[in-house]
Amino acid sequence: MTTVSEEQRTAQYTTATDIFVGGEWRKSSATETIAVINPATEETIGEVARGTAEDVDLAAKAAAAAFDGWSQTPNGERAAAIHRLADLLEVRGDELTKLIVSEVGQPITFAVGSQTDVAVSDLRHFADAINDVAWVELVEDFMVRREPAGVVGAIAAWNGPLRSVALKAGAALAAGCTVVVKPSEIAPLSAYVFANLVNEAGIPAGVFNLVSGEGPVVGEAIASHPLIDVVSLTGSVRAGSRVMELGSRSIKRMALELGGKSANVILEDADLEQAINVGLDDAFRNAGQVCGGLSRTLVPRSRLAEAEQIAVAKAESFLMGDPLDPSTTLGPVITERQRERIRDYIRSAQTDGVRMLVGGAEQPEGFDCGYYIKATVFSGDNHDRLAQEEIFGPVNIIIPFDSEADAIGIANDSSYGLAGAVWSGDPEHARAVAARLRTGRIRINGTPINMKAPHGGFKLSGIGREMGRYGIEEFLEYKSVIG
CATH class of the missing domain: 3.40.309.10 (Aldehyde Dehydrogenase; Chain A, domain 2)
Incomplete structure (x- = not known):
């Protein structure tokens, strides 16, 4: 008996060794690559750049440069752009599902709903929920504004490689933030497709940036970078603790979705x-x-x-x-x-x-x-x-x-x-x-x-919430205007 189909055996090898910075693919400063392994066949199906702190620096600078323009973009325009991104993702749904199955090994019958379709839905929920946020409130003689928190460093998980990117980047973009994404080095390939679709959706250059690599290098560079204001991570308690430690040195906001024993x-x-x-x-x-x-x-x-x-x-x-x-x-x-x-x-x-x-x-x-x-x-x-x-x-x-x-x-x-x-x-x-x-x-x-309900945990399961309006609000700050 064999466990693998001919489709798995003959899957196209994917080389994705650039980084996506400032709206274009650029050569990484990395000198090595990371192999992507199909867990069902144990065969190498692709490779990505083993990114560097220099790559993160370029991405963070591009995101910081794009922040003023994107944060001032009217809510309706941001919502329309995210809806276009969702539509493009839906068109590529079958291709993306098979790609995720080859990276993660989740059975395709379940991957359609829990990986690809739900990522499309998440983006649409964020676009629609922009109107649910109380962007301006008048209280007595002062005004309370909700404003984008800045540049978001998003460190995605391998078990939901596309959805993790959609949840973090989608909410951040809806909030008016710009993003530097590190996809999981174990299952990074669908994130590369996502980056291409960001361009196709007409989202301005520098609003979304992607650097592949490993946590101890790229993840830690994101958590430490002075131009990154918020870090959102899905991962282990150990990873969350390390990111929190590094981010605390520059008093970064943290959103951490960690482990569970439910x-x-x-x-x-x-x-x-x-x-x-x-x-x-x-x-x-x-x-x-x-x-x-x-x-x-x-x-x-x-x-x-x-x-x-x-x-x-x-x-x-x-x-x-x-x-x-x-x-x-x-x-x-x-x-x-x-x-x-x-x-x-x-x-x-x-x-x-x-x-x-x-x-x-x-x-x-x-x-x-x-x-x-x-x-x-x-x-x-x-x-x-x-x-x-x-x-x-x-x-x-x-x-x-x-x-x-x-x-x-x-x-x-x-x-x-x-x-x-x-x-x-x-x-x-x-x-x-x-x-x-x-x-x-x-x-x-x-x-x-x-x-649309908030997702996040108590105790070692993390801090902050994702999904729907609550995910957007994770990337907003309060501002008081008095008089």
Whole structure:
């Protein structure tokens, strides 16, 4: 059995070794490139420049030079430009989806909605939400203005490479800010298409700039640059902490979307089967490589055995295979290093005596290539390492609770607070429980995420919010005009 299609094997090699600065592609000062690896085939599918601090300096200067003009552009003109960008992105949707699948390995059936289509929707939401912002308010004898915060340094994530750029750049452009984007070096190729479309949309030169490269070089140069006023990062707690440290030296604004260890709280009167099935679909989307995935499943102790049976059946229903095959529901994880990290978590849990119900660390039978991990479910308690640390893979732990208060305590007993879910036969009761959870987003009884609602976290999950009007306001400052 093979896991790869001919389309994957013969994918066009992409060389993208320039940087996008001042509305044009320029030669990077880099002397080396970074290989882009297809996680399903383990083959190199492209390369990008290993950018430098000098590249960031050029981009920051271009963004700073363009700021005055773009920040003074009327709201309607900014909205129209972002709508044009969204339309162009939509036209290239099929091509971009396949490109992202080749970079990230997410099954194409899910990538259409969660990678490409949603990036288009995000841009349109930002364009429309410009009119929802209170740009000027009159209070007594003074005026309060909302004004663009300046140049934004946007450090994007690999698990949603196009959407991460659209969320950060789209909100910043809507706010009237200019941007320097660092796409993830692991999955950078879709960001290059995005940069070309910025030009096609008629957005002025210097408003959007792109420098590829690695975090310790390009990311740190962005966080340190004196012309960059705000840094927006999606990534690990370690990366967020480092960026915050560097940015604090010049008192930069920070918007950080970091890790999560989100709880799926299933109350006694909930539909247990539906709650577990929907919860594991959420936990294992993009092979579990999602910050807000419901990686902890909390169930009444009296229903633990039943919950375990349902979870095993659900985990066994995931179909691993070629991500370009529409029937595939579980793709590979992003890199060999990530696969080995997840395997270490699984083996460590087994060594510690945590009960594994299904899955495991072994290479899936019949797969001769690709960074695949079986859908894995454990049953344990909230003190287990699996319940406390972000694994970022298709691994879930079921945790029993003895009372509603116990469930709330377990859900809140985490260093993270990004997302969560509550299930109950009484939605009002579920909302009352949700009000006691220390987390940034909670879904009631499987209600789909509203992409206009704010997204962000408490505690180690970060600071600031993305999406809709709230994402725009992250890049605005208040100004008082008195008299």
